[in-house]
Amino acid sequence: MNRxxxxxxxxxxxxxxxxxxxxxxxxxxxxxxxxxxxxxxVKVKGFGRFIIERxxxxxxxxxxxxxxxxxxxxxxxxxxxxxxxxxxLNEKE
Amino acid sequence: xxxxxxxxxIAEEFDLDEIKISEYxxxxxxxxxxxxxxxxxxxISEFGRFxxxxxxxxxxxxxxxxxxxxxxxxxxxxxxxxxxxxxVQIRILDDKYEKIKTGEEEYTEDEVEEIILIDFEEAGFSxxxxxxxxxxxxxxxxxxxIPTEEKTEKTEEEVLIPEESKQEILPEEIPIEKKEExxxEEVLIPEExxxxIPGESIPEDISEESKQKYVVEEIPADTRIRDVVETKxxxxxxxxxxxxxxxxxxxxxxxxxxxxxxxEKIELPEIISKDKKIISEVVTIIKPEIKDEEVPFExxxxxxxxxxxxxxxxxIDEEEKTEKVQEPEIINTNEENDFTVSSELTIEEDKEEIExxxxxxxxxxxxxxxxxxxKKILEEIKKLEExxxxxxxxxxKPKVISTEEKPNLFEESxxxxxxxxxxxxxxxxxxENLLKxxxxxxxxxxxTEEIKEIIKDTTEEEIxxxxxxxxxxxxxxxxxxxEKTEEExxxxxxxxxxxxxxxYTDNKDLxxxxxxFGSIFIENEEKxxxxxxxxxxPQMNNPEMKIFDKLLDESETPEMVSEPSxxxxxxxxxxxxxxxxxxxxxxxxxxxxxxEEVEQQKERDIIPSVDKTETIKTYDDxxxxxxxxxxxxxxxxxETIKEEPPKKFPPILKLIIPVVILIIIIxxxxxxxxxxxxxxxxxxxxxxxxxxxxxxxxxxxxxxxxDTNKTTETIEEDVVYDEEGFVIKESEKGFFIYFGNFENQFxxxxxIKELKQKNITMDYEKVTIEGKEIYKIKxxxxxxxxxxxxxxxxx
Numbered sequence: 098m099n100r101x102x103x104x105x106x107x108x109x110x111x112x113x114x115x116x117x118x119x120x121x122x123x124x125x126x127x128x129x130x131x132x133x134x135x136x137x138x139v140k141v142k143g144f145g146r147f148i149i150e151r152x153x154x155x156x157x158x159x160x161x162x163x164x165x166x167x168x169x170x171x172x173x174x175x176x177x178x179x180x181x182x183x184x185x186l187n188e189k190e
Numbered sequence: 191x192x193x194x195x196x197x198x199x200i201a202e203e204f205d206l207d208e209i210k211i212s213e214y215x216x217x218x219x220x221x222x223x224x225x226x227x228x229x230x231x232x233x234i235s236e237f238g239r240f241x242x243x244x245x246x247x248x249x250x251x252x253x254x255x256x257x258x259x260x261x262x263x264x265x266x267x268x269x270x271x272x273x274x275x276x277x278v279q280i281r282i283l284d285d286k287y288e289k290i291k292t293g294e295e296e297y298t299e300d301e302v303e304e305i306i307l308i309d310f311e312e313a314g315f316s317x318x319x320x321x322x323x324x325x326x327x328x329x330x331x332x333x334x335x336i337p338t339e340e341k342t343e344k345t346e347e348e349v350l351i352p353e354e355s356k357q358e359i360l361p362e363e364i365p366i367e368k369k370e371e372x373x374x375e376e377v378l379i380p381e382e383x384x385x386x387i388p389g390e391s392i393p394e395d396i397s398e399e400s401k402q403k404y405v406v407e408e409i410p411a412d413t414r415i416r417d418v419v420e421t422k423x424x425x426x427x428x429x430x431x432x433x434x435x436x437x438x439x440x441x442x443x444x445x446x447x448x449x450x451x452x453x454e455k456i457e458l459p460e461i462i463s464k465d466k467k468i469i470s471e472v473v474t475i476i477k478p479e480i481k482d483e484e485v486p487f488e489x490x491x492x493x494x495x496x497x498x499x500x501x502x503x504x505x506i507d508e509e510e511k512t513e514k515v516q517e518p519e520i521i522n523t524n525e526e527n528d529f530t531v532s533s534e535l536t537i538e539e540d541k542e543e544i545e546x547x548x549x550x551x552x553x554x555x556x557x558x559x560x561x562x563x564x565k566k567i568l569e570e571i572k573k574l575e576e577x578x579x580x581x582x583x584x585x586x587k588p589k590v591i592s593t594e595e596k597p598n599l600f601e602e603s604x605x606x607x608x609x610x611x612x613x614x615x616x617x618x619x620x621x622e623n624l625l626k627x628x629x630x631x632x633x634x635x636x637x638t639e640e641i642k643e644i645i646k647d648t649t650e651e652e653i654x655x656x657x658x659x660x661x662x663x664x665x666x667x668x669x670x671x672x673e674k675t676e677e678e679x680x681x682x683x684x685x686x687x688x689x690x691x692x693x694y695t696d697n698k699d700l701x702x703x704x705x706x707f708g709s710i711f712i713e714n715e716e717k718x719x720x721x722x723x724x725x726x727x728p729q730m731n732n733p734e735m736k737i738f739d740k741l742l743d744e745s746e747t748p749e750m751v752s753e754p755s756x757x758x759x760x761x762x763x764x765x766x767x768x769x770x771x772x773x774x775x776x777x778x779x780x781x782x783x784x785x786e787e788v789e790q791q792k793e794r795d796i797i798p799s800v801d802k803t804e805t806i807k808t809y810d811d812x813x814x815x816x817x818x819x820x821x822x823x824x825x826x827x828x829e830t831i832k833e834e835p836p837k838k839f840p841p842i843l844k845l846i847i848p849v850v851i852l853i854i855i856i857x858x859x860x861x862x863x864x865x866x867x868x869x870x871x872x873x874x875x876x877x878x879x880x881x882x883x884x885x886x887x888x889x890x891x892x893x894x895x896x897d898t899n900k901t902t903e904t905i906e907e908d909v910v911y912d913e914e915g916f917v918i919k920e921s922e923k924g925f926f927i928y929f930g931n932f933e934n935q936f937x938x939x940x941x942i943k944e945l946k947q948k949n950i951t952m953d954y955e956k957v958t959i960e961g962k963e964i965y966k967i968k969x970x971x972x973x974x975x976x977x978x979x980x981x982x983x984x985x
Contacts, residue, residue, distance in 0.1 A: 098225055098232045106221050111214050121200060121214060126237050128196055134268060142193050144219040145256070149268055156280070163283045169275030172268050176240070176258030186227055186242070186254040 133174060145178040226256055236261060910975060916985070918978045924971030925978040928955075929985060932965040941967060948984065 108118040129147070132139050137149040155168040178186075197215055201208045222240065225232055232240045238260040247253045266273055910925065911918035917928040932938040938954060945952050945967070952969040969985060972978040 098230050100233065100235045103218070103221060103232065103234065107214070107217050110217050112210055113214070117204070118214070121204065121211065122218070124200055124203065125196065125215065125218070126234065128199060130237065130264060130267075132196070140193070141219060143216075144223065147258070158283065162279075165280045165283060167278045167280050169277060170272050172271060174238070174258065174260045174265065174268050176256065178256045182223055182226070183253065183255065185223055186256075 143179060143181050145176055145182055148175055148177060149173065150175050226254075229254075236264070238264065911979065916982050918975065920975075921971075924973055925975055926968050926970035926972075927978055927981060927985065928966050928968055930965070930967045932967075933962065935965070938965045938967070945969070945985070950981075950984070 104119055104122050107122065108115055111118050113121065129139060133147050133149065138146065140146040150173050152171045152173055154170050157166045157168060158164075159166055193212075193215065197208050197212050200206075201211050204211075222232060226240065226242050229242050231242060234240075238258055241257045241259065242254055243257055244252050245255050260268070909917060910920050915929055915931075919926050919928060930938075930941065932941065942952070942954070950969055952967055954965050954967045957964050957966055969981065970978065972981065
């Protein structure tokens with residue numbers, strides 16, 4: 098499923114015009130991104146939460162090169178679905 | 191941040207109800223959830239990708255979850271702290287590593303250091319214990335000898351963490367470099383603190399105060415930097431010896447001084463400043479070749495070279511010994527012994543004074559002052575040396591001119607020129623003062639003597655008025671200079687004019703002079719032809735014109751103008767005659783002067799000539815004027831040797847060279863272009879044939895890729911059949927049918943799909959016709975022509 102198809106599906110149910118709905122959709126995603134960057138935690142009720150997690154430094158062993166490699170730390174975006182969503186996914190089966 | 195805040199923001203931006211937007215917002219996530227429930231993955235461009243995946247629950251049951259993977263740009267934006275970091279290879283694993291894992295061996299001390307330095311403890315990362323466990327560090331701490339600064343440097347080099355990231359991550363905690371800087375700042379005490387120390391106070395009290403100022407935290411070697419921070423908070427302070435701090439201070443303040451020579455220089459400079467004469471005498475004793483003028487200012491350098499100890503008596507004793515050994519017959523004179531005695535006494539007295547009178551702290555302050563003074567003096571000397579090297583040139587000893595050809599030129603002529611003031615500016619001014627400064631000191635001395643004599647005459651009359659004397663002296667001196675300049679200018683100009691007039695005459699004989707001066711009255715046109723001085727002031731007119739001015743002054747008597755009558759007309763004629771007689775007398779006098787001048791010039795044999803138009807701005811111009819030319823002889827100006835013009839390229843070559851270069855460039859460019867085209871054709875003849883997505887999805891595409899390589903092999907083929915776009919060719923393997931002209935890869939892929947459904951073995955080739963790339967399908971092989979022909983309608 099692409100972005101456009103999602104916008105179309107949302108637009109059918111929404112009370113706004115198409116242009117406006119596209120604008121609002123783009124704006125919401127921009128705000129989501131910004132808020133994730135700034136606050137490192139965004140919660141959407143009934144859906145889940147976006148969290149920035151820090152992966153600490155790691156040492157790995159590359160057996161092909163026979164060398165020990167150190168991976169630098171990294172900030173990752175992770176999505177944790179809420180319980181409602183998990184229920185919804187697993188009920189319909 | 192929550193959902194409500196998002197909705198509020200959007201509502202404010204678009205001026206809409208929050209309820210509608212909240213509905214819209216819910217709508218988005220509902221649609222997403224519905225898609226997840228249908229096991230559909232969702233790709234939102236510029237944001238990320240939601241993926242549904244089954245995972246084991248905590249209870250061990252399978253459960254669907256949603257995973258999110260952001261877009262690269264978004265992930266990099268989030269990871270801007272560590273974006274520049276890259277994985278680092280710590281070490282290569284040997285057989286030793288496996289043995290250590292099992293516990294057979296242990297790391298040596300050097301290896302342990304390396305490993306511990308990789309800790310990111312100093313970098314301010316949290317949870318160090320995890321990394322320790324992973325890196326398998328033994329519990330031993332680093333050896334005592336490692337200072338803290340080296341640790342931090344090594345860690346920074348190896349881990350390659352940018353400084354910005356550290357500061358951004360942990361703005362509250364002070365990074366390590368800053369801590370070190372703070373420690374250095376404490377060591378770098380400003381000058382004021384040192385000068386504040388009074389000389390009379392007791393040294394013990396001051397030492398404690400100074401210790402408090404020179405506070406430095408001595409870090410125990412075992413502790414890591416995190417421990418150091420804790421000690422700093424607890425204000426555990428350790429004092430270091432004062433001498434070390436003082437040495438460090440001087441090292442930082444005066445990096446130019448070598449620390450090895452420092453002890454010698456502390457004791458010397460005062461003696462030098464006081465008793466320069468003694469040391470100069472000593473130097474004369476040591477080096478009799480050096481004169482008093484040539485003794486350099488920095489005596490310390492000589493002392494370094496000669497390695498003189500402080501006690502000069504020892505040196506002299508050694509010299510005496512050597513002299514005695516070499517020449518035992520000669521007995522030392524009394525004069526040398528006198529020198530030795532005097533020098534010894536003075537130096538010993540100074541030493542005793544220094545030791546007794548001054549405490550150690552006073553010495554510190556004084557030494558710093560002395561060093562500052564010495565530094566300033568050295569800078570001044572450097573400046574003077576630079577000026578003397580660059581700007582000033584010894585006029586008496588020019589480098590350019592060879593002495594053999596004209597040995598007496600500059601010894602005499604320069605002095606004469608300085609008196610005659612030939613050097614003229616653009617505005618007609620004269621370089622008097624410059625020449626006085628650099629050429630003749632004797633003249634200046636004479637002038638001063640003259641002035642003194644004048645002053646004496648005045649002072650005898652006015653003995654008591656000292657203030658008036660000085661003013662008068664200055665005024666008198668100025669008047670003398672002014673008078674001289676005005677007189678000299680006129681003289682010089684007359685002299686110069688005489689020289690220039692000689693140029694127009696071929697010879698400088700007296701007959702020619704007569705003709706010249708006769709022509710002035712007979713033919714005024716020639717006078718116009720003479721070049722008039724352009725840039726001269728009113729004072730610098732021709733001498734001839736001066737004569738006319740005198741005549742005019744005589745003619746414009748009031749009697750002549752006021753009473754015009756018949757008698758007066760006759761008087762006018764008489765007056766003209768009178769004036770004419772006077773003129774003759776004037777010319778006779780002028781001729782005699784000329785003859786005298788010419789004789790003087792013959793005695794000199796050389797006359798420097800100056801063009802008025804030439805401007806003198808630098809000293810090089812003066813030398814250019816003074817250089818020997820044909821004009822200086824004056825007698826034969828036409829025989830001046832014309833310098834041959836420098837060899838130049840003929841004009842044809844100027845045209846040919848760029849043309850040749852252009853042609854070469856064109857050839858090279860064409861060659862490179864052809865080569866590149868050939869390479870591209872050779873390297874990737876069929877890589878562009880990668881079939882479209884439709885063919886990729888169809889299962890048996892690997893066959894096509896495999897067969898394409900075969901087509902590159904050249905197989906001898908003969909055309910057997912050619913009808914309706916179908917061509918059958920014969921080769922060793924059999925008969926092949928060629929058909930189709932597909933420019934588009936998509937159409938080709940469609941056709942191949944159709945043929946695959948019919949289970950027809952086939953292949954395709956790329957052919958370039960008139961620059962266009964065309965794909966042709968090749969079906970076969972068939973055993974005979976009939977089979978091939980029978981297959982054509984199926985295709």
